[in-house]
Amino acid sequence: MISFLDVKGINAQYRTEILEAMTRVFDQGTYILGKEVELFEQEFAAYCGSRHAIGVANGLDALILILQAYKELGVMADGDEVIVPANTYIASILAISKAGMVPILVEPDIKTYNIDPLYIEQKITQRTKAILPVHLYGRPADMDPVLALARKYNLKVIEDAAQAHGAFYKGKRVGSLGDAAGFSFYPGKNLGAVGDGGAVTTSDDALADAIKALRNYGSHKKYYNLYKGYNSRLDELQAALLRVKLRHLDDENQRRNAVASRYSQEIVTAHIVKPEMRVDGSQVWHLYVVRTSERERFQKYLLDNGVQTVIHYPVAPHHQPAYKEWHAMKFPVSEMIHREVLSLPISPVMTGDQVSEVIKVVNAYA
Numbered sequence: 001m002i003s004f005l006d007v008k009g010i011n012a013q014y015r016t017e018i019l020e021a022m023t024r025v026f027d028q029g030t031y032i033l034g035k036e037v038e039l040f041e042q043e044f045a046a047y048c049g050s051r052h053a054i055g056v057a058n059g060l061d062a063l064i065l066i067l068q069a070y071k072e073l074g075v076m077a078d079g080d081e082v083i084v085p086a087n088t089y090i091a092s093i094l095a096i097s098k099a100g101m102v103p104i105l106v107e108p109d110i111k112t113y114n115i116d117p118l119y120i121e122q123k124i125t126q127r128t129k130a131i132l133p134v135h136l137y138g139r140p141a142d143m144d145p146v147l148a149l150a151r152k153y154n155l156k157v158i159e160d161a162a163q164a165h166g167a168f169y170k171g172k173r174v175g176s177l178g179d180a181a182g183f184s185f186y187p188g189k190n191l192g193a194v195g196d197g198g199a200v201t202t203s204d205d206a207l208a209d210a211i212k213a214l215r216n217y218g219s220h221k222k223y224y225n226l227y228k229g230y231n232s233r234l235d236e237l238q239a240a241l242l243r244v245k246l247r248h249l250d251d252e253n254q255r256r257n258a259v260a261s262r263y264s265q266e267i268v269t270a271h272i273v274k275p276e277m278r279v280d281g282s283q284v285w286h287l288y289v290v291r292t293s294e295r296e297r298f299q300k301y302l303l304d305n306g307v308q309t310v311i312h313y314p315v316a317p318h319h320q321p322a323y324k325e326w327h328a329m330k331f332p333v334s335e336m337i338h339r340e341v342l343s344l345p346i347s348p349v350m351t352g353d354q355v356s357e358v359i360k361v362v363n364a365y366a
């Protein structure tokens with residue numbers, strides 16, 4: 001069986017380095033907000049090309065804390081609207097709800113699966129305060145039109161970069177394209193911890209200060225509380241491991257890109273729609289997502305022939321029980337995507353033979 005994603009195999013490549021780093025933390029004795037988190041924050045900010053990175057507990061919290069910080073700074077308020085793609089992973093939308101704001105869904109572009117800039121402007125109201133583009137599946141959203149609208153209407157741009165560590169848009173890394181960005185280090189992400197983790201990147205000094213306080217009970221100075229904050233911190237063990245893996249991230253993304261290139265060139269069946277492959281290497285291929293109107297049959301066929309796949313995602317956010325107030329809304333493009341998508345195996349540790357096998361099995365589908 002070719003597994004969808006071999007997380008254990010990915011981490012095993014760096015076993016010695018990682019265990020050395022984690023042992024250093026174990027022996028050193030500071031486990032929360034110490035040297036490793038501080039160094040990881042410096043290294044990750046430099047990597048992304050932003051002035052600050054703030055380690056937090058997970059990707060959902062990263063997004064919530066950005067919005068909450070804007071509230072503390074008086075830039076946003078409860079009930080304000082945030083524009084977000086209708087086909088994103090639920091966390092992008094939950095973050096807006098959890099921060100006391102209103103998610104406004106916008107259809108994606110069927111070619112890129114990212115928010116369609118053409119439909120954003122008609123959703124902007126007096127209450128709109130931000131646009132939250134998601135770099136879905138590792139492909140950067142088309143940021144220029146988003147940034148132009150943000151300038152025109154005085155909105156903040158918050159990137160959800162949880163699936164796109166290291167991706168480029170016009171020569172700049174994601175995480176440095178908008179006002180702030182949220183990253184996740186969930187184990188299966190391109191930069192994954194062995195537990196939960198996340199980060200915010202931003203070049204806004206005031207926002208960075210507010211988030212640093214908010215993640216730590218709202219405290220800017222020990223036992224003095226500026227805000228009603230959270231406990232949402234990246235821990236030292238995860239930071240030590242992430243520092244090791246960050247050094248290999250570009251190489252891993254290149255290997256993902258090589259797998260995607262082979263799929264794009266060698267998969268020739270007319271039964272599926274492949275994702276658009278850009279030749280400039282700007283995508284980091286968190287997922288390789290194909291589309292077919294006969295998904296169930298295709299997925300079963302692949303499994304019967306030794307290829308494990310996953311559906312990202314089976315239910316559109318506006319059809320989730322959690323958002324029953326949206327059930328009457330219609331987003332036909334997003335709904336079709338949720339009906340048809342299937343993710344093929346992709347990872348930096350897939351062997352050439354495994355890639356060949358997936359291609360052979362897919363092409364033999366009738």
Ligand SMILES: *Cc1c(COP(=O)(O)O)cnc(C)c1O
Nearest residue numbers: 058059060089091092162184186
């Ligand atoms: C994974 C993910 C998140 C949430 O990250 P967690 O660390 O799991 O909380 C947010 N947005 C997107 C697009 C994701 O893929």
